[in-house]
Amino acid sequence: MSRIALVTGGSRGIGAAISKTLQDKGYTVAATYAGNDDAAVKFTEETGIKTFKWNVADYEASKAGIEKVEAELGPIEVVVANAGITRDAPFHKMTPDQWNEVIATNLTGVFNTIHPVWPGMRERKFGRIVVISSINGQKGQFAQVNYAATKAGDLGIVKSLAQEGARAGITANAVCPGYIATDMVMAVPEKVRESIIAQIPAGRLGEPEEIARAVAFLVSDDAGFINGSTISANGAQFVV
Numbered sequence: 493m494s495r496i497a498l499v500t501g502g503s504r505g506i507g508a509a510i511s512k513t514l515q516d517k518g519y520t521v522a523a524t525y526a527g528n529d530d531a532a533v534k535f536t537e538e539t540g541i542k543t544f545k546w547n548v549a550d551y552e553a554s555k556a557g558i559e560k561v562e563a564e565l566g567p568i569e570v571v572v573a574n575a576g577i578t579r580d581a582p583f584h585k586m587t588p589d590q591w592n593e594v595i596a597t598n599l600t601g602v603f604n605t606i607h608p609v610w611p612g613m614r615e616r617k618f619g620r621i622v623v624i625s626s627i628n629g630q631k632g633q634f635a636q637v638n639y640a641a642t643k644a645g646d647l648g649i650v651k652s653l654a655q656e657g658a659r660a661g662i663t664a665n666a667v668c669p670g671y672i673a674t675d676m677v678m679a680v681p682e683k684v685r686e687s688i689i690a691q692i693p694a695g696r697l698g699e700p701e702e703i704a705r706a707v708a709f710l711v712s713d714d715a716g717f718i719n720g721s722t723i724s725a726n727g728a729q730f731v732v
């Protein structure tokens with residue numbers, strides 16, 4: 493059986509690793525992205541995975557995009573809400589725009605991604621939802637009031653969806669990555685990155701594939717009784 497999986501932000505970084513890992517496991521994957529066409533084209537050339545462009549912060553665009561994916565590939569049974577951004581600043585310097593952009597993408601974007609597929613999952617009595625949260629949603633982080641708020645909010649979303657979906661065969665779980673070697677983390681100044689690595693007991697950044705394998709387990713049939721959970725994958729940097 494080839495299930496259809498939607499991975500938002502699935503053409504780069506952690507999302508790309510999730511898309512490829514699910515493809516390797518036999519899923520038919522639709523990977524979405526926001527605007528980096530070059531990366532998306534390269535990703536499709538390398539993997540054969542179809543990419544779809546829409547802004548997860550826009551409900552109507554998400555709904556229309558999901559309808560297009562379902563028309564081309566079939567009903568979406570697996571959703572990985574991975575797309576996310578940072579707009580870091582210490583709170584006294586954080587602008588309303590920085591706050592609003594991050595809320596719109598990381599929190600409202602998760603609603604916009606799951607809400608359109610939810611009725612179909614309920615009807616078919618099967619669904620697997622994974623939201624990519626963050627270690628910084630669990631512990632907070634200097635200069636990330638906006639980001640930490642969204643990532644903590646994502647945990648509230650899956651805990652609530654788990655309770656609403658359980659009877660309909662739908663699971664909703666979160667993965668909280670620690671610091672992973674992607675563009676997002678490599679954009680941090682090297683000195684800051686070194687100080688981050690010094691705080692990780694494993695002594696290194698995580699690899700995107702290490703997050704992807706956790707996601708692959710959560711969406712598998714084997715994980716049917718795991719619902720409303722959070723898997724931390726952070727090299728022991730923050731132990732809940």
Ligand code: NDP
Pocket residue numbers: 500501502503504505506507524525526527528529531546547548549574575576577597601624625626627668669670671672673674675676677
């Ligand atoms: P990247 O910046 O490497 O990739 C982000 C992906 O999300 C891209 O595909 C991007 O599209 C897409 N995206 C961004 N904004 C939107 C939007 N508004 N609509 C649609 N797609 C969008 O991120 P990472 O791989 O590092 O992060 C992935 C997730 O993991 C995020 O939610 C992040 O918060 C979380 N995370 C990352 C950690 C890390 O250490 N890297 C640690 C903890 C959590 P495009 O290519 O077009 O820009």
